[in-house]
Amino acid sequence: MEHTDKLKALGLFDARVPRYTSYPTAAVFSPQTGAAFQARALAALDPAVPVSVYLHIPFCERLCWFCACHTQGTRTLGPVDAYIGTLETELALLRRTLPAGIRMGRLHWGGGTPTILPPHLIHRLAKAVRGVFTPDDAFEFSVEIDPTMVDRAKIDALAAEGMTRASIGIQDFDPEVQAAIGREQPFEVTRACVEDLRAAGITSLNTDLVYGLPHQTQARIADTIAKVQSFAPDRVALFGYAHVPWVSKRQKLIPEEALPGDLDRYRLATLAAEMFTEGGLVPIGIDHFARPGDELEVAARTGRLRRNFQGYTADSCQTLVGIGASSISRFPGGYVQNAPATAAYIQRIEAGGLAGARGHEMAGEDALRARAIELLMCDFRLDLADLRAEFGAPAMALAPLLPQIAARFGDLVTLEGECIAILPEGRSLTRIVASVFDDHVPDGVRYSRAS
Numbered sequence: 519m520e521h522t523d524k525l526k527a528l529g530l531f532d533a534r535v536p537r538y539t540s541y542p543t544a545a546v547f548s549p550q551t552g553a554a555f556q557a558r559a560l561a562a563l564d565p566a567v568p569v570s571v572y573l574h575i576p577f578c579e580r581l582c583w584f585c586a587c588h589t590q591g592t593r594t595l596g597p598v599d600a601y602i603g604t605l606e607t608e609l610a611l612l613r614r615t616l617p618a619g620i621r622m623g624r625l626h627w628g629g630g631t632p633t634i635l636p637p638h639l640i641h642r643l644a645k646a647v648r649g650v651f652t653p654d655d656a657f658e659f660s661v662e663i664d665p666t667m668v669d670r671a672k673i674d675a676l677a678a679e680g681m682t683r684a685s686i687g688i689q690d691f692d693p694e695v696q697a698a699i700g701r702e703q704p705f706e707v708t709r710a711c712v713e714d715l716r717a718a719g720i721t722s723l724n725t726d727l728v729y730g731l732p733h734q735t736q737a738r739i740a741d742t743i744a745k746v747q748s749f750a751p752d753r754v755a756l757f758g759y760a761h762v763p764w765v766s767k768r769q770k771l772i773p774e775e776a777l778p779g780d781l782d783r784y785r786l787a788t789l790a791a792e793m794f795t796e797g798g799l800v801p802i803g804i805d806h807f808a809r810p811g812d813e814l815e816v817a818a819r820t821g822r823l824r825r826n827f828q829g830y831t832a833d834s835c836q837t838l839v840g841i842g843a844s845s846i847s848r849f850p851g852g853y854v855q856n857a858p859a860t861a862a863y864i865q866r867i868e869a870g871g872l873a874g875a876r877g878h879e880m881a882g883e884d885a886l887r888a889r890a891i892e893l894l895m896c897d898f899r900l901d902l903a904d905l906r907a908e909f910g911a912p913a914m915a916l917a918p919l920l921p922q923i924a925a926r927f928g929d930l931v932t933l934e935g936e937c938i939a940i941l942p943e944g945r946s947l948t949r950i951v952a953s954v955f956d957d958h959v960p961d962g963v964r965y966s967r968a969s
């Protein structure tokens with residue numbers, strides 16, 4: 519049997535499984551875990567341990583058709599300005615709820631498009647965040663940047679506020695692919711953005727690419743990658759296009775007949791991975807690459823890689839405080855998501871309460887299974903001895919699953935003693951293997967494809 523036939527038989531092209539940026543996934547969150555849980559969890563934080571902070575800006579000037587992020591279009595700054603006011607109110611509420619003296623080790627501004635903010639709003643927002651969370655000594659501040667929606671003044675404002683890493687959205691440089699995903703982004707504009715970032719002293723650069731887009735071919739993705747390599751990024755995220763028009767209505771504008779077929783999509787991912795690896799980047803987890811010596815590469819090499827809502831991270835912090843519409847907070851005891859729709863979020867904050875609308879309180883084997891899934895997604899191996907060291911004897915509840923995985927995935931995995939490992943040729947199935955540990959399969963939810 520051809521290798522791809524074997525992968526296909528194991529579900530590569532048909533399985534619909536989560537990306538496991540959390541476990542349980544947001545699809546199983548319930549309204550029973552909301553603002554009251556959020557308030558208790560925030561108040562119980564230990565001020566001696568720095569937290570990570572995620573802040574969401576749900577606005578874009580253009581709405582790319584392929585995009586599945588929580589965002590809305592706006593042509594004027596009015597709603598954005600008003601939203602910054604709501605964020606300030608939420609931050610004031612957090613300040614009243616959190617123990618005094620809380621510090622942040624990491625801050626990430628995501629979206630949507632954080633760089634829709636003009637310099638004066640960047641400064642206003644950064645000041646409001648610092649008023650609640652004091653930056654720790656080794657503070658890191660990363661920002662998602664749309665190269666077509668940024669200029670030198672915005673970059674300088676972000677740099678002045680301490681931005682250490684810029685994450686730029688690229689997806690694909692080919693004009694026909696860009697037209698089919700409703701996202702025009704000339705290479706020259708992107709290059710000018712990278713030059714501005716370097717000139718402003720930003721030393722860490724991540725680029726986001728997507729494979730599996732309409733009209734994408736091997737030659738086109740190879741050309742995109744060569745252009746990306748000319749920027750010498752420290753990190754690359756190479757996401758498989760998640761076509762979920764039943765969730766993200768604007769994806770109905772994507773010409774489905776122009777999407778690459780299963781095998782072509784697989785070959786696009788394989789070619790991209792080969793090119794990045796030959797270019798000197800190290801593959802990290804299922805969809806990232808990093809320069810040797812980059813914090814992510816060091817974390818992966820030393821078994822300290824973690825997974826959070828942004829994907830892979832070297833951030834070991836247990837607590838992530840989410841701010842803004844749709845943001846998810848992670849606490850040792852569970853998750854809570856702010857109201858996803860911007861209007862509903864604003865309403866909750868203006869009514870004087872926290873914005874947590876749905877979540878999940880960890881119970882039973884949740885934390886154990888979450889760690890098992892994270893280890894597989896990060897390290898492609900799971901040693902029950904490691905889980906026992908962390909969770910004690912209850913870790914053995916997962917022991918029967920290891921021979922089941924070995925029997926199902928055959929020579930794509932190894933089982934030695936109580937350690938299961940996914941071999942390089944089976945790694946495209948990692949999400950499917952991880953799903954064996956998932957005990958929360960929700961009714962009626964359709965995830966994106968596994969490959």
Ligand SMILES: C[S@@+](CC[C@H](N)C(=O)[O-])C[C@H]1O[C@@H](n2cnc3c(N)ncnc32)[C@H](O)[C@@H]1O
Binds near residue numbers: 664727761
């Ligand atoms: C908030 S966006 C990027 C920031 C900025 N707004 C921009 O467009 O440059 C985050 C990233 O998610 C990825 N993404 C969005 N929708 C996706 C989808 N349907 N499938 C796979 N990746 C997707 C894209 O790579 C995108 O750059």
Ligand code: SF4
Binds near residue numbers: 578583586631
């Ligand atoms: S890719 Fe970026 S700019 Fe485009 S819609 Fe998504 S968040 Fe907005």
